[in-house]
Amino acid sequence: MDIEKTLNILSSAFGLSSFEDSVIEKTEKMCKPLADKTYFDKAGNLIAYKKGTEGKNKVIIATHIDEIGLIVSGIEKNGLLRFNTIGGVDIRILPGSEVVVLGEKHLNGVIGSIPPHFQNKGGILKPYEKSELYIDTGFDGKAIRKYVDIGTPVAFKPKFINLKNSKCSNKSFDNRSSCVASLYVLDLLRKYNHKWDVYSIFTLQEEYTMLGGRTAGYNTIPDLAIAMDATFGQQPGVSDDQGYDIDKILTISRGPNLHIKATEELMYVADEEKIPYEIEVSPRMSGTDAMALQTTGKGIPTVLISLPIRNMHTSLETININIIKTASKLVARFIASLDSNYENRFE
Amino acid sequence: MIIANLSNAMGVSGNEFEIRSLLYKLAKKYADSIKIDAMGNIVAYKKGAKSKRKLMIAAHMDEVGFVITGIDDKGFLKIARVGGIDPRICVDKRVIVGRDKIPGVITSKPIHLLNKSEREKIVPFSSLLVDIGAKDKNEVKKYLKLGDSIVFDTIFEKLNQKIMKGKAFDDRLGCYIVLELLKKNYEDDLYAVFTVQEEVGLRGANISAYSIMPDYAVILEATGAQDFPNKKDINISPELGKGTCITIKDGNSFASPELLDMSIKLADKYNIPYQFKKTGVGGTDAGVIQISGKGVKTIVFATPARYIHSPVSISSMDDVKSTFGLTDVLLNNIK
Numbered sequence: 227m228d229i230e231k232t233l234n235i236l237s238s239a240f241g242l243s244s245f246e247d248s249v250i251e252k253t254e255k256m257c258k259p260l261a262d263k264t265y266f267d268k269a270g271n272l273i274a275y276k277k278g279t280e281g282k283n284k285v286i287i288a289t290h291i292d293e294i295g296l297i298v299s300g301i302e303k304n305g306l307l308r309f310n311t312i313g314g315v316d317i318r319i320l321p322g323s324e325v326v327v328l329g330e331k332h333l334n335g336v337i338g339s340i341p342p343h344f345q346n347k348g349g350i351l352k353p354y355e356k357s358e359l360y361i362d363t364g365f366d367g368k369a370i371r372k373y374v375d376i377g378t379p380v381a382f383k384p385k386f387i388n389l390k391n392s393k394c395s396n397k398s399f400d401n402r403s404s405c406v407a408s409l410y411v412l413d414l415l416r417k418y419n420h421k422w423d424v425y426s427i428f429t430l431q432e433e434y435t436m437l438g439g440r441t442a443g444y445n446t447i448p449d450l451a452i453a454m455d456a457t458f459g460q461q462p463g464v465s466d467d468q469g470y471d472i473d474k475i476l477t478i479s480r481g482p483n484l485h486i487k488a489t490e491e492l493m494y495v496a497d498e499e500k501i502p503y504e505i506e507v508s509p510r511m512s513g514t515d516a517m518a519l520q521t522t523g524k525g526i527p528t529v530l531i532s533l534p535i536r537n538m539h540t541s542l543e544t545i546n547i548n549i550i551k552t553a554s555k556l557v558a559r560f561i562a563s564l565d566s567n568y569e570n571r572f573e
Numbered sequence: 574m575i576i577a578n579l580s581n582a583m584g585v586s587g588n589e590f591e592i593r594s595l596l597y598k599l600a601k602k603y604a605d606s607i608k609i610d611a612m613g614n615i616v617a618y619k620k621g622a623k624s625k626r627k628l629m630i631a632a633h634m635d636e637v638g639f640v641i642t643g644i645d646d647k648g649f650l651k652i653a654r655v656g657g658i659d660p661r662i663c664v665d666k667r668v669i670v671g672r673d674k675i676p677g678v679i680t681s682k683p684i685h686l687l688n689k690s691e692r693e694k695i696v697p698f699s700s701l702l703v704d705i706g707a708k709d710k711n712e713v714k715k716y717l718k719l720g721d722s723i724v725f726d727t728i729f730e731k732l733n734q735k736i737m738k739g740k741a742f743d744d745r746l747g748c749y750i751v752l753e754l755l756k757k758n759y760e761d762d763l764y765a766v767f768t769v770q771e772e773v774g775l776r777g778a779n780i781s782a783y784s785i786m787p788d789y790a791v792i793l794e795a796t797g798a799q800d801f802p803n804k805k806d807i808n809i810s811p812e813l814g815k816g817t818c819i820t821i822k823d824g825n826s827f828a829s830p831e832l833l834d835m836s837i838k839l840a841d842k843y844n845i846p847y848q849f850k851k852t853g854v855g856g857t858d859a860g861v862i863q864i865s866g867k868g869v870k871t872i873v874f875a876t877p878a879r880y881i882h883s884p885v886s887i888s889s890m891d892d893v894k895s896t897f898g899l900t901d902v903l904l905n906n907i908k
Contacts, residue, residue: 304800316684318696322662322883324727324738334732336885340801342659343854353695354661360801362879364736364887387667387676387726389706395667395678462649462702463682473708513685536704538683540665544704 227413230394230547232256233406237396238384240328242312243292243434245379246270250291253405253428260412261426269441272428276412280421282566284448287411287424287557288439288515289404290432290455293397294539296325296380298361305370306338307361309380313433318353319540324383327363329374334383335363382541391473392547399535399543401432403550404454407533410554411561418562422449429515439515443522450488450527450564452557453516457506457532459544470504470534473546476553477532481508483517485527492529495560501552506532531557575599576749576893577729580739583669585638585655585722586773589613590672592634596748596767603755604765614781615767623760628904629787629869630754630763631778631858632747632794633771636740637882639668639723641703644714648707649680652723654698656772662883664696667726668703671717676726677705725884735814735889742878742886744771747793750876750897759904761788771858775825778858782865789832789870789907791900792859795888796820796850796875811877814889816846817896820873822853825860829870836872836903845898846891850875874899 236256241249250272257264261274272291294313301307307327311317321339326332339359342350349358361380363370382397389395408426415424425446429438432455443451457477458469470477478492496503508530511517516530533553536544584592597615601607604617615634637656644650650670654660665681680702682691703723707713729739739745748767755765764785769777782790800812811818819836821828828836840847850873859871876896878886 306801314684316664316681316687316692318661318692319665319681321659322666322880322885324885334730334738336738336880336887338801338880338887339662339883340799341797341880341882344797344799344801344852350659351695352693362887364732364738369733385667385726387678389676389678389704390712391706391708393706395676458683458686460647461682461704462645462680462700464686468686537665537678537681538685540681540683542665542667542678542681544678544706 227410229406229410229550232409233403234386236402236405237398238386240381241291241293242295242379242381243431246292246430250428253291256409260409267441267445269437270430271438271442274412274426276415276424278420278422278424280566281423283422284446285422285424285450285452285561285564286442286446286448287408287426288429288442288451288453288519289408290401290438290515291405291428292431292433294433295382298374298376298378298380300376301370301374303367305366307374309361314539317356320359321354323541325361325380326383327361327374327378327380329378331373333363333373335361338362393544394547395542395544397541397543399545400456400538403456403533403535403545407454407550407554411557414554414558415561418558420562421566422561422564424561432515436518439518440522443519443526447523448526451519453514453519453528453530454553455514455532456535456538458538459534459536461536472534472536472549475502475504475534476549477506478503479506479508479512479530479532481512483508483512483520484530488527488529492560495563496556499556499559501556579745579748580729580741583724584635585724586635586770588722589635589769596634599752600755600765610781610784612777612780613769614777616781616785617755617765619755619763621759621761621763624762626761627785627787628759628761628763629766629782629785629790630751630900631766631768631790631792631862632751633744633858634748634767635769635772636724637772641717641719641721641723644710646710648709648713649702649704652701652703657882660698660701661695663701666884668723669726670703670705670723671721673716675705675716677703680704727885735891736887737890738885738887740885742888743795743881746795746876746878746888746893750793750893750900753897754900757901768858775856775858775861779861779865782862782869786866787869790862791903792857792862792871792873793896793900794857794873794875795878795881796855797881798877798879810851811848813877813879814891815848817892817899818850818875818877819847820850820875823850823857823873824854825856826863826871828872832870832872835906836899839902839906840899843902846895847899
């Protein structure tokens with residue numbers, strides 16, 4: 227599997243929270259050759275199932291597939307679109323950005339704002355507010371209504387670019403980079419002997435309701451859940467204490483959302499495989515699918531692996547491709563290490 | 574498509590290398606002679622049938638952008654703006670760095686780590702750093718030098734049949750119109766000028782007008798459209814798709830009454846859509862051409878563009894045609 231190509235395709239695909247169809251469809255196609263079967267649960271999560279040699283136990287890999295973005299909230303007479311946000315979006319990143327309005331027909335647009343020389347002085351001294359911004363597709367009021375309604379989702383315009391040293395940038399690396407890792411785990415597991423059945427679950431709506439994470443565990447009732455998500459990379463504004471070196475390190479979380487023993491097992495495998503990691507402490511809610519999975523059904527032992535990215539929740543999330551590979555290897559080795567009486571160790 | 578290539582080309586004020594060589598190549602085909610002066614302006618000359626007077630048409634080739642002012646230890650580029658750019662439209666934008674066109678991104682701190690007071694403040698230029706993915710300062714030095722320029726990474730596209738989007742419409746639309754005019758033949762001598770450094774103080778036009786000493790000059794500009802929805806207190810003009818913008822007065826010049834009168838009459842006669850620029854803000858090359866040498870009669874025709882001086886502008890091809898059309902009839906009819 228070509229990791230970079232897969233990341234390019236999946237991060238460029240559209241899938242705002244509750245509008246994931248398009249990216250799900252692309253991901254399912256990629257799962258097919260890697261899994262024994264693919265299917266959807268009632269909530270709409272995509273599941274790729276890969277049978278283990280013994281099949282007594284189940285492990286799920288949960289990666290949320292949805293992305294943040296915007297949603298049309300109004301249409302002005304002259305065709306400019308008002309919007310609201312889906313998920314955590316800093317309004318200050320929007321002015322001058324390019325977007326795709328995902329209506330009947332996909333329309334390219336620009337987030338417009340009133341230029342400073344047409345604003346009064348007070349306005350220039352503070353960031354634009356949402357009410358001062360709009361989406362401009364170049365269509366007039368009549369034409370735009372043919373393609374766009376209130377409620378039409380709007381995504382950042384994708385453009386995958388390569389930076390130096392295996393780094394690349396695009397929208398939606400949170401969390402498509404983990405989705406790619408999950409696919410690559412399935413690919414690696416074709417070569418590794420694994421006893422447990424594996425369910426790669428691509429979960430919906432993590433950025434808003436965490437619907438996918440809450441339902442994925444209940445439908446599968448696994449013995450163990452591995453959640454993968456994005457964490458902060460070191461960058462301007464994010465100190466070495468707040469984030470991680472995106473070239474070198476993935477993180478394994480410790481905290482109340484995560485199962486202590488399972489996490490220790492994971493760290494043991496990482497040490498054995500000489501995979502560099504740092505412990506990321508999540509003293510409260512981890513803000514990931516892991517926190518939903520842990521309290522699903524009778525409770526699921528859950529671990530969390532995170533990939534550091536820069537500029538999280540922007541249109542230019544940045545990652546080092548090598549980290550995706552490393553994370554996949556860790557998860558695949560961890561799954562291969564699980565034996566039949568494993569669950570006893572969690573009691 | 575020429576208009577797309579002009580928009581995509583790199584040419585921050587004072588460092589107009591790519592756009593200049595593109596324009597030179599394109600203008601050479603239609604000019605009797607062409608030269609690049611000491612500052613880098615291109616002057617293309619086309620002899621007229623009667624050759625009585627000198628008509629100058631000018632558009633500026635430079636665009637707003639950034640320049641590298643420093644490199645931090647971790648390999649992030651510190652930048653300063655070149656020309657008037659609002660820091661609020663710079664966060665989270667893709668850029669192209671230096672002559673080798675290295676891709677980069679302007680970093681932004683994740684929303685999760687921002688406290689309330691940070692979110693209520695504008696991100697200043699000092700915090701807008703460019704990430705090219707380098708490991709450290711030494712690696713950056715292998716590719717780039719302080720003073721190298723940076724532009725927004727925006728690709729020209731048609732949004733629909735009439736409307737287009739791209740960077741640097743101010744003033745590559747003007748450059749496009751000057752090129753189109755250079756293809757035509759006039760009775761008077763024509764000097765088609767592509768000026769440099771308009772965005773940093775109208776410096777190029779100054780010397781080009783002085784060396785030509787034209788009788789009349791028409792300046793082809795792009796001007797900020799203001800057809801935004803919500804502010805009742807601002808004057809809605811210019812509007813996209815409503816024609817070329819005849820500038821009676823801008824930040825540093827008045828139109829020559831003689832040219833203004835002619836232009837309005839000609840536009841009416843030939844049914845060329847036009848509107849007036851009502852704001853009076855923003856200086857243009859007209860301001861310095863007008864006062865060069867013994868003085869020059871000038872007028873500015875501007876194509877409306879939404880969001881000028883930002884990563885991406887939007888304009889109507891219909892307005893480009895109106896600006897071209899009005900300039901063309903004026904050049905044919907100056908009495």
